[in-house]
Amino acid sequence: MPSRTVTLANPTGLHARPAKVFAQAASASGHQVRLTKGDTTVNGRSVLSVLTLDCHNGDRITIDVEGDEAESVLTSLVELVESGLGEHEAGS
Amino acid sequence: MSAARLRGSGAAPGVAIGAPFVVEPPVTELDDPGPSGPPAAEKVRLHAALVQAAAELHAMADRMRSVAGEEAEIFEAHAAFAEDPEVEEQAAPLIDAGRSAVAAVAAAFGAFRALLAASSNDYMAARAADLDDVCSRVIAILSGVRRGYDLPEGRSVLLARELTPSQTAEIPRDRIAGIVTETGSPTSHAAILARTLGIPAVVGASGVLTVAAGASCVAVDGRTGEVHVEPDADVLAALTARAAEEEARRAELSAASDEPGRTSDGVAVELVANVAGRDDLAAAVAAGAEGAGLVRTELLFQDRRSEPTVDEQASYYGEVLAAFPGRRVVFRTLDVGADKPLPFVAREPEPNPALGVRGIRLSLRRPKLFEDQLRALLRAHAARPGGGVTGVMFPLVSRVDEVVAARSELERVAGDEGVPLDSVEVGVMVEVPSAALAAGRIAPYVDFFSVGTNDLLQYLFAVDRLVAEVAELTDVCEPLVLDLIAHVVDNASAHGTWVGVCGETASDPEVAGALVGLGVRELSMVPGALGEVKDLLRRHDLSALRSVADAARHAPDAAAARRILARLT
Numbered sequence: 123m124p125s126r127t128v129t130l131a132n133p134t135g136l137h138a139r140p141a142k143v144f145a146q147a148a149s150a151s152g153h154q155v156r157l158t159k160g161d162t163t164v165n166g167r168s169v170l171s172v173l174t175l176d177c178h179n180g181d182r183i184t185i186d187v188e189g190d191e192a193e194s195v196l197t198s199l200v201e202l203v204e205s206g207l208g209e210h211e212a213g214s
Numbered sequence: 215m216s217a218a219r220l221r222g223s224g225a226a227p228g229v230a231i232g233a234p235f236v237v238e239p240p241v242t243e244l245d246d247p248g249p250s251g252p253p254a255a256e257k258v259r260l261h262a263a264l265v266q267a268a269a270e271l272h273a274m275a276d277r278m279r280s281v282a283g284e285e286a287e288i289f290e291a292h293a294a295f296a297e298d299p300e301v302e303e304q305a306a307p308l309i310d311a312g313r314s315a316v317a318a319v320a321a322a323f324g325a326f327r328a329l330l331a332a333s334s335n336d337y338m339a340a341r342a343a344d345l346d347d348v349c350s351r352v353i354a355i356l357s358g359v360r361r362g363y364d365l366p367e368g369r370s371v372l373l374a375r376e377l378t379p380s381q382t383a384e385i386p387r388d389r390i391a392g393i394v395t396e397t398g399s400p401t402s403h404a405a406i407l408a409r410t411l412g413i414p415a416v417v418g419a420s421g422v423l424t425v426a427a428g429a430s431c432v433a434v435d436g437r438t439g440e441v442h443v444e445p446d447a448d449v450l451a452a453l454t455a456r457a458a459e460e461e462a463r464r465a466e467l468s469a470a471s472d473e474p475g476r477t478s479d480g481v482a483v484e485l486v487a488n489v490a491g492r493d494d495l496a497a498a499v500a501a502g503a504e505g506a507g508l509v510r511t512e513l514l515f516q517d518r519r520s521e522p523t524v525d526e527q528a529s530y531y532g533e534v535l536a537a538f539p540g541r542r543v544v545f546r547t548l549d550v551g552a553d554k555p556l557p558f559v560a561r562e563p564e565p566n567p568a569l570g571v572r573g574i575r576l577s578l579r580r581p582k583l584f585e586d587q588l589r590a591l592l593r594a595h596a597a598r599p600g601g602g603v604t605g606v607m608f609p610l611v612s613r614v615d616e617v618v619a620a621r622s623e624l625e626r627v628a629g630d631e632g633v634p635l636d637s638v639e640v641g642v643m644v645e646v647p648s649a650a651l652a653a654g655r656i657a658p659y660v661d662f663f664s665v666g667t668n669d670l671l672q673y674l675f676a677v678d679r680l681v682a683e684v685a686e687l688t689d690v691c692e693p694l695v696l697d698l699i700a701h702v703v704d705n706a707s708a709h710g711t712w713v714g715v716c717g718e719t720a721s722d723p724e725v726a727g728a729l730v731g732l733g734v735r736e737l738s739m740v741p742g743a744l745g746e747v748k749d750l751l752r753r754h755d756l757s758a759l760r761s762v763a764d765a766a767r768h769a770p771d772a773a774a775a776r777r778i779l780a781r782l783t
Contacts, residue, residue, distance in 0.1 A: 133518055133526065137337060139287075142294050149299070168300035170345075174329040176338065180519035 125186035132206040136177035140207035145169035153189035222419030224439040225405035229457035230392025235370035260315040268296040467745030471502030479755035505541035507738025527590030539600025573610025645669035654705035667717025689772035703733035723750040731763030
């Protein structure tokens with residue numbers, strides 16, 4: 123089961139809109155997506171679970187995906203997080 | 215039923231008169247009727263209820279989008295909660311164990327609610343109330359107790375213990391004359407929504423549900439916070455007259471919102487807005503602001519663990535500039551101190567943060583932080599659509615050498631970036647008495663001064679504004695304060711430096727008139743105050759404003775000075 127660890131670069135972390143953007147993308151992938159911060163793992167398709175994981179700018183989170191095209195879904199979710207989850211430019 | 219009067223806090227201005235309509239609290243705790251069928255059927259009912267709730271919330275977001283775009287987002291977020299797969303996931307085993315759909319969904323939402331409510335983050339804790347709103351909608355659908363069917367027949371004054379955002383939005387706007395709640399603060403969500411929608415509202419009117427039960431008429435004054443139950447003819451006449459007056463006044467002021475600020479003899483006074491975040495931009499433009507006189511930049515830095523990148527900052531500054539094409543926009547560089555520590559600026563706590571390393575003192579000690587902000591401001595300026603002057607203002611300056619150092623850093627970064635400084639102005643926020651007294655020494659190095667009256671008063675009188683017992687020792691109308699502002703203006707104009715005021719006092723029309731009389735030519739304030747200030751200035755010529763300001767400077771004290779300023783109204 124492929125997994126990658128990324129650092130949240132967008133200002134609000136996984137709160138408000140970004141939490142929704144992530145959960146919706148995870149749902150749309152049709153795959154099981156799990157999100158881990160520290161020793162807590164939650165359903166990445168659940169906006170409430172993502173919100174209550176309380177991830178801030180600068181936190182490291184691990185995304186893992188299960189399913190037929192897990193590798194490409196994982197890549198696109200990582201890209202989504204790195205691109206700032208719909209918030210303005212994240213990288214300098 | 216006899217006449218009665220209550221007082222709460224005015225939450226949205228305006229006068230409303232109408233029959234009371236009591237809005238019942240949302241259903242959150244029901245007598246659990248028990249499952250209405252086998253677990254499999256109960257799960258199907260729950261799924262259908264969640265789908266219906268989400269559909270209703272999406273529809274509400276669509277309706278809100280046309281009147282209050284920002285508010286629509288709230289309902290989209292609520293819809294996402296109703297669609298959350300974990301809710302069904304967590305409810306399922308409870309239903310299998312014999313619980314009803316109502317009990318199971320309440321438990322599932324309740325688990326998330328507990329996590330949110332326990333968060334130390336204000337944003338997260340506030341989402342707990344959102345979750346309650348969604349949960350009660352789902353429960354109402356499941357139990358057949360539908361809200362929204364019970365609507366007022368005509369335009370009514372809504373009375374409630376508390377109104378949730380969805381209750382406020384669900385009742386058609388044309389049926390709501392006004393809103394009175396027993397609890398809540400003017401910053402509560404329902405109050406903000408009422409202001410956005412232009413509905414007069416009073417919150418914190420404790421006892422209104424009991425007093426107004428069965429009444430035929432309730433009158434609300436959203437400015438004073440007064441609520442009259444069964445008002446008599448005199449009260450009604452007075453309030454009706456007030457309502458007509460306010461309406462006429464609003465129409466009059468908004469008709470002039472595109473007119474420039476000036477005195478009756480045509481002396482231009484730039485009337486501009488204070489901007490603390492994106493949300494303020496639309497309000498500023500709508501109120502006819504001629505630019506922005508104080509754009510705070512703290513928002514970008516607070517509540518995060520690493521410093522914002524140059525691109526991230528430039529993108530925000532660009533958004534602000536785009537709202538005011540061709541206008542002057544003044545950005546204040548980072549203004550934080552030890553009372554608002556930033557995680558990425560490791561610092562020792564200070565016994566007295568107001569007098570410690572803050573404002574420009576912090577920027578000069580953190581060269582990279584300062585350089586990044588200047589770079590972002592210059593990039594946003596260079597890319598600015600429609601042109602216009604961009605101001606860079608340094609906060610908490612107390613000495614000339616700080617201005618020299620900050621200015622040369624700006625020039626160095628501009629050279630590095632290849633951005634010409636022709637339409638960039640450099641300014642200093644005058645809020646430390648030593649800077650006010652040194653105005654003549656600082657003026658050669660800057661294009662403008664902006665007097666920050668809030669902090670200037672605090673430092674001048676050695677009074678903490680937040681300590682109510684001493685707060686009354688300060689008043690911008692103290693003749694010596696007017697003298698000090700006159701000193702700044704006189705020394706600035708000798709060097710061609712213009713002077714603005716960006717404290718709260720600029721929004722008081724009479725005080726604003728006196729400031730213009732002293733030679734101030736830019737006033738920056740909350741957008742809502744622009745109309746009244748503009749109106750007062752346009753009714754007086756400069757010599758009248760000068761003579762009133764002069765008389766106020768010679769008054770024995772602030773109270774006498776204010777009586778003199780009252781001549782302007």
